[in-house]
Structures are given as structure tokens and as C-alpha cells.
Amino acid sequence: MPPVRTTDPVYLDALGPRGAYRTRVSSTVTDVTGAETARLSLVPPVFVSRATAALRQAPPIPAADLEGLFAAAGEAFAAGTVGGLSVREYERLVSRTSGTPLAVVRAATRGTAHFVRQAPSSADRGRPRGAAGGLSDPAVHETHTVWARRGDVFAVNASGNHPGVHRVWLEALALGYRVAVRPSRREPFTPYRLVAALRRAGVRDDQLMLLPTDHRTADTVVRGADRAVVYGGDDVVAMYAHDARVLPQGPGRSKILITADTDWRDHVDTIVASVAGEGGTACVNATAILVEGDPAPLAEAIAARLSVWPSLPPQDERALLPVLPQERAHALSAYLKTVSAGTHAWLGGEGIADDLGDGSAVLRPAVHQTESAHAVQLRTELPFPCVWVAPWSRSDGVAPLRDTLVLSALTRDRDLLEALLAEPTIANLYVGDQPTYAMAPGVPHDSYLSDFLMRSKAVFGRPS
Structure with a gap:
């Protein structure tokens, strides 16, 4: 019924x-x-x-x-x-x-x-x-x-x-x-x-x-x-x-890597979409961005883009950001303040819960810059547009990029791409201007599900 x-x-x-x-x-x-x-x-x-x-x-x-x-x-x-x-x-x-x-x-x-x-x-x-x-x-x-x-x-x-x-x-x-x-x-x-x-x-x-x-x-x-x-x-x-x-x-802990041979200014739309598309709630949204060189200009640019997004009820046609009950939203805001200690807040440093006056609150975006590619914050994934922007160098290697559902690599370095592809804990590698949330039928999400569900059996002889 x-x-x-x-x-x-x-x-x-x-x-x-x-x-x-x-x-x-x-x-x-x-x-x-x-x-x-x-x-x-x-x-x-x-x-x-x-x-x-x-x-x-x-x-x-x-x-x-x-x-x-x-x-x-x-x-x-x-x-x-x-x-x-x-x-x-x-x-x-x-x-x-x-x-x-x-x-x-x-x-x-x-x-x-x-x-x-x-x-x-x-x-x-x-x-x-x-x-x-x-x-x-x-x-x-x-x-x-x-x-x-x-x-x-x-x-x-x-x-x-x-x-x-x-x-x-x-x-x-x-x-x-x-x-x-x-x-x-x-x-x-x-x-x-x-x-x-x-x-x-x-x-x-x-x-x-x-x-x-x-x-x-x-x-x-x-x-x-x-x-x-x-x-x-x-x-x-x-x-x-x-x-x-x-x-x-x-948690997906999806990431973006940008090397020095790539100008991030050519990819800001894709970067922002990776962080905040889908409302920033999915495991394929970017949690961390690692930049070869100074990460501050990119962090500032992302913050500038996201700061103007409106706070609206979720059923509003213009809404872009997720909404939670007020109490839960403020608890998340307090948690973010705790885990972000020691980072530089480009956006969201004063809190991310924006009350709508009806018992709910919008989760505003947060952009924080860390001092190191090995900062513990890079493993913190939250259910709204929240991204950690960190410096990365060749000496850091692949280690900061491990345990990643999707890694979008903005680089022309073929040897680096081969190393990323070979890393077992990077589930999916997207090359070039590809948002981390890109998905399609028949393309693995976290390997093929059939790898987990099926096996190959030897069969000799013909059924009568």
C-alpha cells in the first residue's frame, strides 16, 4: 500500500x-x-x-x-x-x-x-x-x-x-x-x-x-x-x-593537487565546484587542496567566491548551501573552531552557523590554510563546504595524498601522475580540469562494486 x-x-x-x-x-x-x-x-x-x-x-x-x-x-x-x-x-x-x-x-x-x-x-x-x-x-x-x-x-x-x-x-x-x-x-x-x-x-x-x-x-x-x-x-x-x-x-577525504607547472587561476571554477558543488555534502567533495608554492592566493580566491553565496532555506530555488537544525549546526560550528586551531581562517573563522530564524541554520563555507601538507586538519571532513588549503612540495611526496577517494591532479608531470596512479590508497585519479564529484554509470566509484560481489569460476565441459 x-x-x-x-x-x-x-x-x-x-x-x-x-x-x-x-x-x-x-x-x-x-x-x-x-x-x-x-x-x-x-x-x-x-x-x-x-x-x-x-x-x-x-x-x-x-x-x-x-x-x-x-x-x-x-x-x-x-x-x-x-x-x-x-x-x-x-x-x-x-x-x-x-x-x-x-x-x-x-x-x-x-x-x-x-x-x-x-x-x-x-x-x-x-x-x-x-x-x-x-x-x-x-x-x-x-x-x-x-x-x-x-x-x-x-x-x-x-x-x-x-x-x-x-x-x-x-x-x-x-x-x-x-x-x-x-x-x-x-x-x-x-x-x-x-x-x-x-x-x-x-x-x-x-x-x-x-x-x-x-x-x-x-x-x-x-x-x-x-x-x-x-x-x-x-x-x-x-x-x-x-x-x-x-x-x-x-569519509572520502577527496583532494586536489596543483603543481607549479599549472596556473590555478585557469581552474578556479572547477576548484570551487569541487569544494562546494552538491552542497559540499558528498564524499567526493574536495576536503583538502595541496598547492606547490604559496597556497595563500588560492585560499583567498576560494574564500572570495564562496563568501557571497546566500543563506537560504534548502527548499528555496536559489539555495546553494546545506541546512541543519539550529542546535546541530552550532555544534558543528563549535567543532570546527576546535579542530581548526593553529590554521589561518580565510572564511568561517568566526563560525559557520547562520540562523534562519525558523529553528534551522545554514552551514556557511569555511576555508582554512594550514602550515604543512602533513597537518592533521587535512583528514577532517565535514558535511558542508569546508576545505583545508596546504602547501605541498616534492619532498612531501605522495604521503599527504593517501587515503583519498578522489584526487584531482592539476599537473603536467607524467612521472608524478604515474606515482599517484600506483598509490593503493588513492581510489580514483582525475587528471586535469575535472571536478572531484564527476561520476558516470559504469565508472568505478570505490572500485567496481562487482569486485566485492563477484568471483570467476573455472568451468570445464558442456552442460547436457
Whole structure:
């Protein structure tokens, strides 16, 4: 059954093996002003266990159905009324609730729909050249190798910082996994809409589920699966670091490197967009910029650009910056003051919380200059446009650039690029005038998800 709406709030049911399920226990979802926007049904551990058993018994989506099914789901997600919400109603709820600027949410809707449509082909991009897609693939007779799943059930413990986080698990569904999504209570509307759109397009209820839970039960969702992806901070990464079945997705700590052979003035638009595009909330936004030479002119230029961005409610068409409840915003502001001690503040030194007068506050941009490429601040990633600008020299080497999801390198030095490409802890290397948030279907985000989900099996002989 679709969410039941009065004037307010929206009722979001769990989407279990027998359809929608409304529980007695629900979680109140509020917007950034504290107003109630939704009531989210929370399922208990026994429901999770039964749902996982149903996923395990269900068959994969037939390969012949994938293209048409995902195309229909993408169209429904982008433009349809799903779960009782039009796309415009959905986008405004996401913006109000998460504090993400409405323009960013709308762009994410278009982008996610594109990823939905491309999910089958994107998933196949990670298949090794020498592996056939299955026993029915004629190539198996030449390669004697088949690409096979490592399990049957995939779980997602999602974050709510950006609607785009839900693009990743689509590939698991396309690869034949049955999927359980545990939505963030901060922003449950995107996963609800995505799961509902896929079900409407033909995915069976026992192949894809939305299982909202409290924090304690969330681990039941993860532990019951064969493979899982979990979003969170460094504490979450540490918790699952030794579990080979779990892929932790922690802070991105994305960076930009600018060497002396490149004039940063030619790339200011890309640099500012990398820091503050998408509202500065994504793991692919630049956290640090390292400059060969004096970093001050660049830091000053970034601060000048960002200082004029307006403070507006997130659902305003002109909004560019994220918004949080006032108390949380001021807590972040106080934390920034603590961690930035010893740096030079070009922007945000007096605080970054700008109260809107309705119980919410805009997170204003912050630009700080550090004395060294090895400053501890370069590892501090915050959920708004906050960047650390540091000097870098050849003697610093690759070390300050490690542990990076995306590194955009503005350099003509081929040997340096080769060294950056060879560094195992740099997940993605963008060369030249490329924003750190650039993404496309079929292009790895943190390696191919299929590297984690699939394996190659030797197969000799022909099926009778």
C-alpha cells in the first residue's frame, strides 16, 4: 500500500516480502526546522530475520528482464507518482528533511534515474574479459570461466547525506543479488521511492525490500546478508574492518593537487565546484587542496567566491548551501573552531552557523590554510563546504595524498601522475580540469562494486 498522507506527515511503511507493512513502532522524521514530515515504520529483528530468509529463497531477476525492468523503473523514479508522491513532492520533502538544496536534489533525481536505467550495463562493466556471463553464454566454451556471485543476499545500511548514495546497490540487484535496504532515518524518501519504483517495474517483493530499523537492529540486517555495504564515519569503518563480507564506506577525504607547472587561476571554477558543488555534502567533495608554492592566493580566491553565496532555506530555488537544525549546526560550528586551531581562517573563522530564524541554520563555507601538507586538519571532513588549503612540495611526496577517494591532479608531470596512479590508497585519479564529484554509470566509484560481489569460476565441459 502507498504512504497514507493527511496534510502532514507522510506515512512510510516497511516494504517487506509480502508488500507494505505498517508497524506499531514508528520513527518521527522531521525537517530542518523540527516540523514533522514523515512517520517511518520500524521493523523488529524477527521481521528482519524472516525477510532475509525470504530474500534467500527468492530467485534472481531473470537476465532477459533486466534491461526493460530497469528502464521502466528509471522513468518512474524520474517523473512518475510513486508511493503516492509526485516527483516534485518527493524532491521538496528530501530538501526540507535532509537540508540539501533543492537544486541539488533535483539534479540527483535526474542522475539517479540515469544510473537506474544503466544499472545492468554498468554492472557488467566490471566483468573480467576472460569470464563468461553464465552457462548460457557461448563464450564459456572458449574461456572455461564463469562470473559468479559470492552469495545471494546483499544488504545496504545507507546514509542520508545525499540522495546519490543509493545508486550503488542497483548494480547488486542487476547482478542477481536479492537486496535489503536499511534507509537512513534522516532521509528515507529516496530509498522508499527507488524500491517502490523497481517493484512497480516488475521486481518481486521477495527480491528487493526496504527494512527501516532502529540503530541496534541495523546490525541484524547487515549480519544476515552474504555481502553488505555500510556507510558511516571512521568508527563504522573500524567496526567492520575485519569482516570480509562487509564493505565499509567511510569519509572520502577527496583532494586536489596543483603543481607549479599549472596556473590555478585557469581552474578556479572547477576548484570551487569541487569544494562546494552538491552542497559540499558528498564524499567526493574536495576536503583538502595541496598547492606547490604559496597556497595563500588560492585560499583567498576560494574564500572570495564562496563568501557571497546566500543563506537560504534548502527548499528555496536559489539555495546553494546545506541546512541543519539550529542546535546541530552550532555544534558543528563549535567543532570546527576546535579542530581548526593553529590554521589561518580565510572564511568561517568566526563560525559557520547562520540562523534562519525558523529553528534551522545554514552551514556557511569555511576555508582554512594550514602550515604543512602533513597537518592533521587535512583528514577532517565535514558535511558542508569546508576545505583545508596546504602547501605541498616534492619532498612531501605522495604521503599527504593517501587515503583519498578522489584526487584531482592539476599537473603536467607524467612521472608524478604515474606515482599517484600506483598509490593503493588513492581510489580514483582525475587528471586535469575535472571536478572531484564527476561520476558516470559504469565508472568505478570505490572500485567496481562487482569486485566485492563477484568471483570467476573455472568451468570445464558442456552442460547436457
